Amino acid sequence: MTGFTGRFSVARCQRRCCGASLRVLLAVTAAMCVFGCQDDPKERTPEATLMMFLSAMERSEHDGSAREEAFVLLCEESREALRDRARRASALAGRDVPSWEMLAQGRFRLRLDPRRAEIETTIEGERATVELAAAASHAEVELRREDGMWRLVL
Secondary structure (H helix, E strand, C coil), rough: CCCCCCCHHHHHHHHHHHHHHHHHHHHHHHHHHHHCCCHHHCCHHHHHHHHHHHHHHCCCCCCCCCHHHHCEEHHHHHHHHHHHHHHHHHHHHCCCCHHHHHHCCCCCCCCCCEEEECCCCCEECCEEEEEEEECEEEEEEEEEEEEHHHHHCC
């Protein structure tokens, strides 16, 4: 290597890089198993449903289909409210506005990082509350079980 001064050990670099890569790989695999590897939507926990919704909304700024994914995770009452808004928007715009477009693309920002928050879930029958708590922020999200699946209430 031309121009390189100092001590360099390929073996030491490989140990450090491989160790860090392995830790990242294990963390990503664990997160996928907890939040994304459930084949049956009816087996999703309230926390997993919330994380899927948050992920879709975060991606919505750059991914046109992400708002559709988020819309599906809402309870029927929330989807119907968005359908009503879409009908009014369609009448005003003079074109058909899809219901999922009522979820604000790219305007979604979190007060706290759910990956770093303490999460506590309370389930009472067909309703659940997911509480997220971080150093200076706290959020509660209500979910409802419909057709055997957890869905967010807006």
